[in-house]
Amino acid sequence: MKTTQHTELTFKQGCSEGIPIFVGYFPTAMAFGLICRDLGMRIWEAVLFSMTTFAGSGQFLAVSLIKGGAILAELFISVLLVNLRYSFMGAELNRNLDKNVHGLSRVLLAHGTTDEVFSVAVLHRRMIPKGYLAGLELTAYSGWVSGTGVGFLVGMVLPSELQLAVGVTLYAMFSALFAQELRQKGLRVLLISGFSAVLNSIFIIVCKLPVGWSFVIAMLSASVFGALITKDEEVQP
Amino acid sequence: MNANIPFLVPILLSAVATFIVKAIPYYASFLDKLPPFISKCLRLLPIAALGPLVFPGVILDFPSHWYAGLAGILVAGFIAYRKRGIIFPILLSIVVTYLMLL
Numbered sequence: 056m057k058t059t060q061h062t063e064l065t066f067k068q069g070c071s072e073g074i075p076i077f078v079g080y081f082p083t084a085m086a087f088g089l090i091c092r093d094l095g096m097r098i099w100e101a102v103l104f105s106m107t108t109f110a111g112s113g114q115f116l117a118v119s120l121i122k123g124g125a126i127l128a129e130l131f132i133s134v135l136l137v138n139l140r141y142s143f144m145g146a147e148l149n150r151n152l153d154k155n156v157h158g159l160s161r162v163l164l165a166h167g168t169t170d171e172v173f174s175v176a177v178l179h180r181r182m183i184p185k186g187y188l189a190g191l192e193l194t195a196y197s198g199w200v201s202g203t204g205v206g207f208l209v210g211m212v213l214p215s216e217l218q219l220a221v222g223v224t225l226y227a228m229f230s231a232l233f234a235q236e237l238r239q240k241g242l243r244v245l246l247i248s249g250f251s252a253v254l255n256s257i258f259i260i261v262c263k264l265p266v267g268w269s270f271v272i273a274m275l276s277a278s279v280f281g282a283l284i285t286k287d288e289e290v291q292p
Numbered sequence: 293m294n295a296n297i298p299f300l301v302p303i304l305l306s307a308v309a310t311f312i313v314k315a316i317p318y319y320a321s322f323l324d325k326l327p328p329f330i331s332k333c334l335r336l337l338p339i340a341a342l343g344p345l346v347f348p349g350v351i352l353d354f355p356s357h358w359y360a361g362l363a364g365i366l367v368a369g370f371i372a373y374r375k376r377g378i379i380f381p382i383l384l385s386i387v388v389t390y391l392m393l394l
Contacts, residue, residue, distance in 0.1 A: 082379035100303060107307035112338060116341065116345060127302065136337055138309065138314070141314045143335065165314045221386055226346050226350040229346050231372035233346075233369060234370070248339055273343065277343065281333070282329060287332065
């Protein structure tokens with residue numbers, strides 16, 4: 056930690072620490088752009104989606120619910136729940152943030168909160184100046200938004216035979232996220248998401264529940280199940 | 293989604309839902325006072341969401357070849373478990389699903 060104690064947390068430093076996040080976001084956002092196109096959106100709608108929501112899992116969830124024919128209330132509640140972790144990250148960021156941040160800059164900095172931005176900023180373990188956080192968030196944001204547009208354009212040149220197979224993109228993306236979580240956090244990830252997968256399948260195939268509500272109930276039940284089988288110190292935001 | 297609703301509506305709705313949860317901690321402090329069990333549940337939501345995001349959709353979306361999507365996500369999951377990165381597993385999974393659908 057010696058080196059980080061001496062770095063000046065400036066706007067420029069924030070931008071440079073944001074570059075790895077940019078590189079990580081860009082291809083994921085491309086996948087998102089591709090899915091939006093597959094769903095019949097226009098390019099400005101896909102880009103606007105990324106600009107206004109700026110939350111990977113929330114956006115992927117939203118498009119999957121739109122695709123599944125969920126009603127708007129289901130969509131709203133599901134996105135709210137899956138993004139709830141940002142409230143905890145924001146609380147931690149806010150504790151460390153320069154106290155003189157008000158008004159519009161506060162709103163924009165809140166909008167820029169993501170998992171990766173949170174980890175990088177909070178790991179400095181000291182007061183976070185406004186400029187630094189702005190640079191970090193802006194770099195991450197530009198990767199996410201530009202990647203969405205590029206992914207959409209790539210989808211336009213795809214041969215038509217591949218179009219049906221592209222329907223697997225969303226699932227492949229969640230499967231890859233699952234594998235990464237599994238590698239980092241171990242078997243309980245399989246238990247919790249397996250539990251919710253089985254519940255959701257029963258709700259939809261056997262009980263014929265609407266997709267959105269089925270999703271919400273399966274997710275909430277599995278998180279309670281998960282909390283029962285997980286030790287306190289294993290749960291990080 | 294109802295075909296008569298323009299995409300703009302769900303897009304803005306998801307933006308509002310996300311902004312609410314992102315902005316709350318900057319303006320209120322009750323999150324620090326939640327019972328530990330509740331906050332533990334809330335932190336596990338993203339993992340709990342992964343299951344229903346894949347099942348049963350990945351099977352129901354390919355009615356003529358129910359195993360095509362399944363093969364695709366198994367490949368994606370396997371590659372992503374071995375290596376970091378997300379775009380390569382996804383591309384490979386599209387190829388596998390494409391071959392299964394032929």
